[in-house]
Amino acid sequence: MNDSKLPSEELDLLRELVNVAMGLSASELASLFSYFVKIKVPVINIESVEELPETILKNSIFPEDEEIIAIRQLFNNNGIIKGEGIILLNRKTRESVLPLLRLSEEDADSEMISDFLLELSGQLMGSCLSNLLKQFFPSPTSFDPLEIIASDEPLRKFAYRALETADSYYEDILCSKIDFVIDKVNFQCDMFILFDPASLPNLRIALRKVLEENL
Amino acid sequence: MAAKILIVDDSEFARKVLIKSLNSYLKDKEVEIRQAGNGKEALSTLKNGIPDLMFLDLTMPEMDGYELLDELEKQGKHFPIIVISADIQSEAVRKVKDRGVLDFIRKPVSAENLNALMEELKII
Numbered sequence: 001m002n003d004s005k006l007p008s009e010e011l012d013l014l015r016e017l018v019n020v021a022m023g024l025s026a027s028e029l030a031s032l033f034s035y036f037v038k039i040k041v042p043v044i045n046i047e048s049v050e051e052l053p054e055t056i057l058k059n060s061i062f063p064e065d066e067e068i069i070a071i072r073q074l075f076n077n078n079g080i081i082k083g084e085g086i087i088l089l090n091r092k093t094r095e096s097v098l099p100l101l102r103l104s105e106e107d108a109d110s111e112m113i114s115d116f117l118l119e120l121s122g123q124l125m126g127s128c129l130s131n132l133l134k135q136f137f138p139s140p141t142s143f144d145p146l147e148i149i150a151s152d153e154p155l156r157k158f159a160y161r162a163l164e165t166a167d168s169y170y171e172d173i174l175c176s177k178i179d180f181v182i183d184k185v186n187f188q189c190d191m192f193i194l195f196d197p198a199s200l201p202n203l204r205i206a207l208r209k210v211l212e213e214n215l
Numbered sequence: 216m217a218a219k220i221l222i223v224d225d226s227e228f229a230r231k232v233l234i235k236s237l238n239s240y241l242k243d244k245e246v247e248i249r250q251a252g253n254g255k256e257a258l259s260t261l262k263n264g265i266p267d268l269m270f271l272d273l274t275m276p277e278m279d280g281y282e283l284l285d286e287l288e289k290q291g292k293h294f295p296i297i298v299i300s301a302d303i304q305s306e307a308v309r310k311v312k313d314r315g316v317l318d319f320i321r322k323p324v325s326a327e328n329l330n331a332l333m334e335e336l337k338i339i
Contacts, residue, residue, distance in 0.1 A: 023301025
């Protein structure tokens with residue numbers, strides 16, 4: 001999909017709605033942990049599926065040789081909008097969750113930390129996607145169980161492997177990238193949202209409706 | 216003389232919604248509205264004069280709202296500022312209020328809340 005299929009007015013609106021969703025999710029995360037959550041301007045790319053690996057590599061906060069953990073969750077809003085969210089974390093993120101859990105290293109085992117990271121990823125994706133989609137659609141968004149799709153895999157390798165999976169399904173990708181950073185405990189993660197190609201026309205209709213109602 | 220309002224937000228949609236919401240309060244008041252897409256553009260606009268009121272988003276590219284507030288402090292430029300953001304963390308609110316911001320409105324903006332605040336502040 002090239003930019004002409006999503007005019008700049010709609011792209012600007014989508015970026016703003018993702019921005020609002022991120023702000024609300026950061027607030028929810030902050031109240032959960034009592035730490036300030038830093039958010040950056042969301043990146044939204046619309047391109048052909050072949051460009052997915054470079055999109056991930058170019059936009060991730062992690063360097064391409066960094067070993068990452070990737071957690072995926074499928075979402076569906078009444079069949080109108082479907083897609084997947086992917087959270088990327090690194091080893092440091094794993095270490096940084098100890099203060100969030102208020103645990104010392106002796107008290108925490110790796111299974112407990114992995115469970116917590118899964119829980120946290122689910123919370124972030126659920127909150128962010130729900131906060132985004134409820135700005136368009138009144139019905140609640142449903143989520144599939146979380147799935148770990150990469151564990152200690154270099155980001156570059158993961159990005160190209162993600163293409164193999166996506167290539168058979170997607171033609172064009174509307175990819176939104178969000179960062180959540182908690183400076184005090186060195187927590188950082190990326191969240192990529194990929195929209196199902198069949199959802200894109202519905203998303204455009206919804207964007208037009210928001211524009212018409214508000215401007 | 217027309218009152219000057221500066222709106223700083225990277226989203227054109229957000230700026231338009233804010234102007235539309237303000238119009239019901241401003242009615243026949245004589246007002247000049249300027250717009251900037253980030254902190255740097257705002258600083259450039261401010262070279263042409265200080266506004267009577269500035270609406271400021273926090274999350275923006277190039278220079279965000281916090282950085283702009285710090286820069287204004289450095290330059291000794293003080294004027295009424297209302298922050299408009301979806302980031303309603305208590306620390307975000309504290310951070311901007313520590314930097315002298317007048318008030319904080321949650322995104323998405325409701326014309327009702329905005330007008331109530333404008334009536335209360337009576338800056339314009």
